[in-house]
Amino acid sequence: MDTGRHVIKGLKAGAVLRLLAQAFTWINTLILIRLLTEDDYGLMAMTMAFIGIFALMGDLGMGKTLIQAESLSPLKLRQAFTLNLISGLTFFCLFYFSAPVIAIFFNEPQVTFLIQVAALQFLILIFHTLPSASASRDMLFKEREKVQFWATLMTSVLTLAMAAAGLGIWSLICGHLFMRLALTIGFNKISPCWAWPTLNFHQLSSLSTFGGITTTNDLLRYFFHIFGNLSIGRLLSKTELGIFSVARNLANLPSDKIGELVNHIGLSSLAKLQNDRGFAGLYLQKSIQLAGLILFPVYFGLCAIAPDFIPLVLTDKWTSVVVPFQILCLSSPFRLLTELLSTGVTAIGKPGLNSRALFYTLMTLPVFIGGIQFGVEGACWAWLGITLFSFACHLRLILPEFKVRTLTILACLFPGFLCSAVMLAGLLWGRSEITQSWSALASMFTIGSAGLLIFISMQVVLFRPFFFKTLLWLRH
Template sequence: MVSESTDFKEDGQPSESATAFGDRVRSAVIWRSGSQILAQIITWGSTLLVIRLLDPADYGLFAMTQVVISFLAFLNGWGFASALVQSDSIDPFRIRQAFGLLLLLNALLAAIQYFGAPVAAAYYGQPMVAELLRVQALIFLATPFIALPEVMMSRALDFRRQAIVNLVAAFAGAGTALGCALAGYGVWTLVYAPIALFWTRALGLTIAARLLVWPSFDFRGCGQIVGFGSAVLFSQFFWLVQSQSDIFIAGSRFEPHALGLYAEALFLAQIFMAKFVPPLNEVAFPAYSRIKHDLAAVQWSFLKTVRLLTLVAAPFYCGLAVVAAPMVETLFGTKWLGMAPYIQLLSLALLVMTVQILFAPVNNALGKPSLSMFASLGGAFIFPTAFLIGANWGLEGIAWAWLVAAPLLLIVTARLSAPLIGVSLLDIGRAMLPGLAPALVMAIGVGVAEQSLGALGWAAPIRLALLVAMGVALYAALLWLLEREAIAEVSRLVIRRRPPVQDAI
């Protein structure tokens, strides 16, 4: 979200007007977020059918492989390519260098995963993990053809063509998943679907960006790419230690069925943070990069982003926590009801995490990715420590660990980043309050209603429909009574009102 009262410059030359730039950012947000919502609707439709056909143990085995892939993926060079967004200017040779670097890194990662798969399988005590990992190595080979065109289009705030490609890829992944599940492929369904999605995106983005360039393996003079990308790389590594350590710790202690319940609860609870916030950050990074010389505009834009995102995230997470049981029973079936206690705890923790990850794009845009790296380092210490302690009380103890560690990490991140942005912890708290306070009141009301409806013995789908309707109505009413300015702010973001046309004299 960008202030419309500031003139921006790039390369020392006057840029487009602030209003025109604000319109471009607004369009980028709508295209990127809108396409993400549609893609998720497609994916969820397929997932709800697939999850009824597969067993929790399938998801437990798949979760084990994702820890390995995630730890390797932080080396895929995306951070090096992102340096092209932050740079004031680029030339064709630097693009070729970035492409060459992406090809080398991802070919190496694919080889490491393929030949190192038996080691992971031995750690988990599940021979099937090795077979799954070897096939999933194909994902790394698609990454260079996704990262470079996506970065170049993001630099130009061109998210319309990305949106179209992402929707086509979502159909390809969803169709593959449903077809494989119906054909009885079991856990392989969860492997083939992402491969179809990644390679569809790779082909589509390369064509859309018209960016099939010849790679250069002459890396002389690419210090800025390596310097910026290295800080981003370490941030990603520490983030992965933080976010994957729960499955890594639990994978060797609990059997696949129980781990599958926890992993899918985490996936569901993370949907908003993992699926909707990253697209906003993708727009925010180039937008902040354009206004990085105007600190007042950066500060205003950051607080506005926190405020608007909390207006959506707070009711989602608070509502999810109180309707977890009827939602799981309705959407996934009774065999997945063990997810509900995990969802209730994780939802509250991930509300805090949603705000925490908003700091990274502004730090990177201001040329200080090291701050995000140190924040991630804090998370890499806080979360595994909490998970190791919580594991003594089972998987539910690990879920409780999220609820303790997430607020601590937000405090650490804010203390590191707030001085750079020019905001205080109090400013951030005030920005969150318009969405958080009504959401908590709404959750209390819906929670009381759930207890009453459950005591009456009503079917889960009926309870879920009534509770969701009640939650939406109650939250909307509270916003109308207490935060009308917040509603107006959201309206101004979505609906661009043009100035009236003056009559000719």
């Protein structure tokens, strides 16, 4: 079976399991939001703000390096494990002792102990990287998704039980740690990859150079995404940070799990095609075209039903999340499309281009500070503008490596975007003019059904060949 067919087969099998895991994640998240408060989510955002940056450095980029490498020797595996061991112990000690300083930064004493407990994840990551990379390298997509599914299910049960027992923020902290532990155990079961530490770092440069660049990219990307939490937590309050955090968590829910699956498959498959940029570009183009046809209608539809969905599902105490959620829904498709481009250029061994695009993006972050002056909604509008700029930078810098023109990608995205934009405009008008006196459930069901009908009808009438050709890719 060739790489392309194996990728599609793995994507189909994995997507079914990932969708089931996504369903549990949605249910878990929505119930948790009902049980917890804005302050709980604000504390969680503060806890993970700095520690999350270094969590990305936990393997020093070894995971992606091992996947991307054309061949691996036992010595390279031992070197990678040794680097994981050193970094894991170092980062655990760093955050355990620096937690009081971070608490002072946020002016929130509770954060100290929360960070010290959350730092345990660095000890877990020591044993996670090698088996996870081995599973991706061997393209065990279905097996990976089984691990992800059971880890998600068990974590959901644990966090809900703790939240229902009144443990508040600790349900989020313990759930985060348990998820890390469950994934580590699962990957070690499906693709065991053990190595002893070594003091022999001969010819380490082939690992450290690529790993260093990918780690830098992960840090830049994480800082870009966490900048909002840092700024709002510092300049506003933990309550407003909780509102922003919940809005962003909800906006990311539909794409995060599928995005993880696509990134794992994309990194593994494109790495095998890195010496044939023409085929690699074709795969990237198809992935973006299919993603656009799904992401735009889903997110624009969520934007339309948000005024009914959030009070109905999360109760009226979360109505302040509605408008921020709607704004972030507009940016989420471009966020995931940007991640697809980043994964693609890393897989073909050119992570430096991603670094340049991220650097240019970081230069626009002062716009977010200006948006905060208008509260959480102003911050969300600023975030939308920054996300669009980041997507444009990635297109401009990355596509030439795949021998794909920017106009070609924009043409692939245009049908999904246009039909979704028209659908959103029609649904917002219909809600304001027709469904205001209806119950929230009836309004949400009517708007959702109408949105689906409008989108499919426009695709069939205006872009019939494009629409059916894209859908046929799922059959191969």
